[in-house]
Amino acid sequence: MKKQVIVWLKNGMIAKMNAVACSANSHQVSLPSTEVELPVLIEVTHEGLTTILDLSGFPDCVVLQFGKDRSFTGATYCRNRTDGAFMVQAQARYFLLMPLPLPYPIQETEEIMIKPLES
Amino acid sequence: MSSPNPLILSAERSAEGYGRFPYVIVRVQPTVYLQFPIHFYHLEHPDLPGLRVRVNDPTELDACMATLFSVMQGFYAQVNGNEAVPYRMCLVLRSNLAYFWEKEGIMLSREIPEGGALMDGQYKVLSLNSSHYIRE
Numbered sequence: 009m010k011k012q013v014i015v016w017l018k019n020g021m022i023a024k025m026n027a028v029a030c031s032a033n034s035h036q037v038s039l040p041s042t043e044v045e046l047p048v049l050i051e052v053t054h055e056g057l058t059t060i061l062d063l064s065g066f067p068d069c070v071v072l073q074f075g076k077d078r079s080f081t082g083a084t085y086c087r088n089r090t091d092g093a094f095m096v097q098a099q100a101r102y103f104l105l106m107p108l109p110l111p112y113p114i115q116e117t118e119e120i121m122i123k124p125l126e127s
Numbered sequence: 128m129s130s131p132n133p134l135i136l137s138a139e140r141s142a143e144g145y146g147r148f149p150y151v152i153v154r155v156q157p158t159v160y161l162q163f164p165i166h167f168y169h170l171e172h173p174d175l176p177g178l179r180v181r182v183n184d185p186t187e188l189d190a191c192m193a194t195l196f197s198v199m200q201g202f203y204a205q206v207n208g209n210e211a212v213p214y215r216m217c218l219v220l221r222s223n224l225a226y227f228w229e230k231e232g233i234m235l236s237r238e239i240p241e242g243g244a245l246m247d248g249q250y251k252v253l254s255l256n257s258s259h260y261i262r263e
Contacts, residue, residue, distance in 0.1 A: 111195070
């Protein structure tokens with residue numbers, strides 16, 4: 009399933025995309041490394057404080073993190089260069105996995121908006 | 128693209144940066160495109176056509192992209208200054224990743240422009256009915 013995601017930037021511009029959407033209903037999320045095309049939106053639905061994303065072997069991406077109020081809280085770069093495991097643990101309620109390179113300065117990220125896909 | 132009689136980008140134009148990622152495409156009209164190569168540099172100003180973007184370290188892609196973002200905003204405004212209907216503009220990063228530039232923002236696309244008549248900023252033909260980048 010896909011959803012339309014709009015990232016608001018601090019300068020008033022927006023970055024719009026159609027993202028593969030999935031929900032995290034447990035504390036740990038594993039994504040199939042080859043079957044998913046970025047961008048990917050993960051909406052946390054469980055009540056726990058943190059979520060662990062298992063990004064081992066996942067394509068290079070930047071993980072944008074947003075809080076309950078959808079405001080930007082942080083980011084992590086995922087660059088798998090070895091066969092070892094790579095996981096990200098965060099308190100975010102929304103994760104947006106974006107392909108690299110990001111076309112705007114990461115610190116310009118302000119807020120996320122999620123909408124049903126436009127037909 | 129499998130259109131008949133394709134004319135592919137020449138090695139000579141490729142040496143100037145054409146057909147190499149990242150680049151900017153401006154759609155003049157349907158199937159007619161202009162390509163602007165992007166050159167990141169630190170000290171020595173490159174004598175090459177396209178957009179020249181001064182950065183601290185041309186090997187630091189994330190920092191390069193952050194600077195390119197503001198250059199792109201200026202370029203969009205320059206191209207579309209007084210146009211009632213703005214030209215469609217696209218920043219192509221890879222063979223499967225591009226961002227379409229609009230007044231209010233950018234739109235991610237996993238498909239990039241291809242085919243048609245591709246020209247440089249002086250309206251000289253670079254390729255016809257072919258991909259807009261060099262396939263390594």
